[in-house]
Amino acid sequence: MARSNEAExxxxxxxxxxxxxxxGKVTSYGHIAKLVGFPERPRQVGVCLKHxxxxxxxxxxxxxxxxxxxxNSKGVVSPRSQPSGSQIQATALRAEGISVQTGALxxxxxxxxxxxxxxxxxxxxxxxxxxxxxx
DNA sequence: ATATTGACCTTTT
DNA sequence: AAAAAGGCCAATA
Numbered sequence: 774m775a776r777s778n779e780a781e782x783x784x785x786x787x788x789x790x791x792x793x794x795x796x797g798k799v800t801s802y803g804h805i806a807k808l809v810g811f812p813e814r815p816r817q818v819g820v821c822l823k824h825x826x827x828x829x830x831x832x833x834x835x836x837x838x839x840x841x842x843x844x845n846s847k848g849v850v851s852p853r854s855q856p857s858g859s860q861i862q863a864t865a866l867r868a869e870g871i872s873v874q875t876g877a878l879x880x881x882x883x884x885x886x887x888x889x890x891x892x893x894x895x896x897x898x899x900x901x902x903x904x905x906x907x908x
Numbered sequence: 909a910t911a912t913t914g915a916c917c918t919t920t921t
Numbered sequence: 922a923a924a925a926a927g928g929c930c931a932a933t934a
Contacts, residue, residue, distance in 0.1 A: 780931075803917050812917085814929050819915040823932090843915080851915040858915080 783809065787821040794842040797869045798890035799883055801846045808892075818843070819851070841865040848889075850881035 786809035793808075794800055802815040811817075822840040841862045844850050850859045850866075856879060863873045863881040874882045 801917085802915075806917085811929090815916040815918095816914065816928095817916090817930060820931050821915095823915060840915085845916065846918095853915045862915085 783811065783814075783817065784821050784824075786810070787818050788838045791822070791838050791840060791843060794839060794890055796839075797871060797888065799842045799844050799866065799871065799885070799888050800890045802843060803846055804891050805843060842869075842890075844883060848883050848885040850883070852879075 787805055790805045790808040802818040803812070805818045806812050806815045809818075822838075822843060825838055825840050844862075850862050850873070852859055859879070859881050863875075866873050866883065871883060871888050874884075876882060
């Protein structure tokens with residue numbers, strides 16, 4: 774089964790990375806992509822998560838994967854196809870104590886400064902370099 | 909079989 | 922400052 778060994782590895786890597794997200798924290802698709810070693814493929818991360826809770830035995834599904842903790846880089850829950858889906862995700866996030874604000878257009882925004890989880894991947898890129906613009 | 913879409917991100921106007 | 926374009930590749934049409 775599976776498509777290719779490469780694709781399967783990517784799926785599993787993504788699921789593992791998502792499982793690393795602490796409870797009550799969120800991260801972005803792009804960061805997950807970086808963690809698995811493919812910073813240029815954030816969209817495929819979404820493809821992987823889309824497969825998750827739908828079919829229990831369709832593909833490498835894993836109910837232990839907290840897909841809800843993955844949002845886009847703007848700190849907004851991805852609207853996805855149906856508006857209800859984002860609401861479900863927002864509800865799940867609130868259940869973890871994450872504050873999700875609803876915009877006028879139904880945009881579900883999360884404060885990345887508070888709930889964002891972005892561990893640095895690079896081994897030794899910057900050490901004593903003080904970042905002054907952080908917020 | 910080819911063509912378009914999409915739970916996105918970065919770089920470039 | 923905001924908007925457009927490019928890129929990526931599995932899944933769907």
